[in-house]
Amino acid sequence: MSRTRVQAVEIQGFAHFGRWLAAGAAAVALMIAGQSARAEEGKIIQSHGYSYFGDLSYPKDYTHFNYVNPDAPKGGEIALWAxxxxxxxxxxxxKGRAGRYSWMMYESLLGEAPAGGAGLPADVYGETYGLLAESLEYDEGKTWVIFHMRPEATFSDGSPVTAHDVVFSHNLLLEQGLPSYAQAVKKRVLSSEALDDHTVKFTFAEGISRRSLIDQVGGVPVWSKKWFEETGARLDEPRMEASIGSAPYMVDSYDVNRRIVYKRNPDYWGWHLPINKGRHNFDFIRIExxxxxxxxxxxxxxxxxxFRAEGNSKQWATGYDFPGIQKGWVLKEELPDGTPPTPNGIVFNLGKKDLQDRRVREAISLAYNFEWTNESLQFGLFKQRHSFVQGAPHEAIGVPEGKERExxxxxxxxxxxxxxxxPAVMAHESSPKRxxxxxNLRTAMALLDEAGWDVGDDGMRRNAAGETLKINFPLPSSASGTLGAFVEVFIQNLRRMGVDATTEKVDPAQYTLRERDRDYDLVFDNYVAFLDTGTGLHQRYGSAEAAFSLFNPAGLASPLVDKIIDISLETETSEDRDVALMALDRVLRWERFMIPVWYNDSTWVAYYNQYEYPKPLPPYALGELDFWWFNADKAAKLKAEGALR
Structure with a gap:
């Protein structure tokens, strides 16, 4: 499987980490009070963009992002699959299974990447720039923020985008959005109000981290209040009618279960903005x-x-020898990826009683043989992942020392x-020969013995009550053959240990429901790598929403993890932040709630030779739907030669 691009956590904090270590919670309370006092002194920050530390790479008069081609032609179509x-x-x-990219019709106050990538702009991390908002202002203590919106912004039907739509959208997410999101945001955002048609203010709770507040409310998708009121549609119900948005793309057509076509809106209000220069270049985006x-x-x-992002190593190694490649119609490239690999792998459902014993999880993990899988199924193309932030400066290595130990x-x-x-938990080594x-089998057997799972006369592991150690591992029927083969071997190895292990192929729609309901013992899923800190870490790794968060498929609930995330939120220097994130990586690995698998340090893509992209690519996004463009002359040549209809 190819590495997927990291979906970054929104992330940032306010108290000094060293003071936390020296004086504990009392010092934190004093610092909160001090910040409130400074806010009352009235220092106001005004800006065209936002970063927690206030440093922005692009000035107010920037003309475009450095990595785009500002003269990229508009036109053509890019077609992908789902x-x-x-x-x-x-x-x-x-509920329901949403169409691919059905969120791309909506914009926010601060701009976000339209598809994939760690954020926008894609050449820096932790910075956002005004989109629906032309500027923002906030007090030094970040207890409130006011966004000044662009009066020219309109929805696709020509109606204006107003502050009232922003407030409506914020409240709609709290009332009808994901419970884990609503629960987290309600504690932090006290109010939202339209000061006039194009000015909106958010007020934040006292006594909490200042991280992920301004960028959180600035990233909320903005929907038309009028459309929702007239149609009676709900955010928490599936529907085929897409609500109108203000973004460059809108739905052109769809054929249920076959294709979706998005078209670039020729009347889009924001083509003149520097944030859009050189971007959104295709007339049509088609999903088959x-x-x-x-x-x-x-x-x-x-x-x-x-256009195809390849996720199957066998196909990448042996399948790209078809006539289109040989004739030069199709290009095959390995493109650089500057983000940590997505932490994907086999996730344990910690809500299952039998999997709550860490020894059992360690034993089950020993059934995975990376070296054999990589050589026999994946042509030696991958590396073994150990860390949740593999290759990042804050990856935990060895035993904790210095500030991390403190x-x-x-x-x-x-x-x-x-x-x-x-030392930090590392993925185990295995022999590639079998x-x-x-x-590892002997080690696993000893761990299961120690955990009270004895081998019966029939070779199956049973507890004191005579119950077998049952493990069910569902897979979507659309999964690649390589993934299916890997899971079959893994299940066979578990059965050799005496585990009553099974796997089953499930229809994709049913599989989505089972994931949402946590109807599994093991599942192949992913978490997120964290380049920075923020309250989003609590949603993904924290205890508060562990019982139901879609972003925490293991249901991890650890007081130690919670505390370290809190500490990371109190940091106000990058050094102290990295110390806390290193500690977080170490503890997540110690918990053994995921069996880390393979990763690829580049992105595999193949595409018909009618597309171009800026070189070099920015580190945090591939950008095929963002800043690639269509070459009409190359497309005409492909059609003339019969490569495309």
């Missing part, structure tokens, strides 16, 4: 749906769609002794 089916064009509901990866690949070779010591009995005395490593 697996399975869709039955909704509302991407914000927990296929039952599985094999069917999709055959369709790509036949020219039914034109942090752990300050937390007393919350910290297990092994975390202080043993599917199961006999040494």
């Amino acid at each position: 697996p399975g089916t869709f039955d909704s064009m509302n991407p914000y509901s927990r 749906y296929f039952a599985d990866d094999s069917a999709a690949f055959e369709a790509f070779k036949a020219g039914e769609y034109t 942090l752990f010591l300050s937390l007393g009995d919350l910290v297990p002794e092994e975390i202080l005395s043993e 599917e199961i490593d006999r040494r």
